[in-house]
Amino acid sequence: xxxxxxxxxxxxxxxxxxxxxxxxxxxxxxxxxxxxxxxxxxxxxxxxxxxxxxxxxxxxxxxxxxxxxxxxxxxxxxxxxxxxxxxxxxxxxxxxxxxxxx
Numbered sequence: 886x887x888x889x890x891x892x893x894x895x896x897x898x899x900x901x902x903x904x905x906x907x908x909x910x911x912x913x914x915x916x917x918x919x920x921x922x923x924x925x926x927x928x929x930x931x932x933x934x935x936x937x938x939x940x941x942x943x944x945x946x947x948x949x950x951x952x953x954x955x956x957x958x959x960x961x962x963x964x965x966x967x968x969x970x971x972x973x974x975x976x977x978x979x980x981x982x983x984x985x986x987x
Contacts, residue, residue: 892953897938899961903931906968913975927964934961 907928911921941950 888955889952892955892958893938893942893950895958896953896961897935899958899965900931900934900938902965903961903968904928904935906965906972907931909972910968910975915975915978924968927968931961 907924910916910924911928913921916924937948937950938953940946940948
């Protein structure tokens with residue numbers, strides 16, 4: 886069995902999580918401008934990653950994404966976990982603030 890499809894789909898999932906979490910964190914006004922700018926760069930990179938992989942899978946105008954390396958998947962998985970954790974903390978903080986003001 887080839888590991889190529891596993892890495893491709895794992896990278897798609899990680900890039901999707903990074904896009905969603907990064908977009909959510911862009912709206913968090915408690916974060917400084919520098920952190921929000923970093924999240925914007927991560928979202929942009931993840932979107933390009935997603936578009937390239939989907940274009941490759943769909944055979945769009947001969948686009949070839951190339952080989953997805955295990956290191957790329959590991960890096961994207963780590964970033965996705967960090968961002969999902971930060972979104973979870975942001976949601977908990979928001980809920981705690983609403984409970985305190987009630």
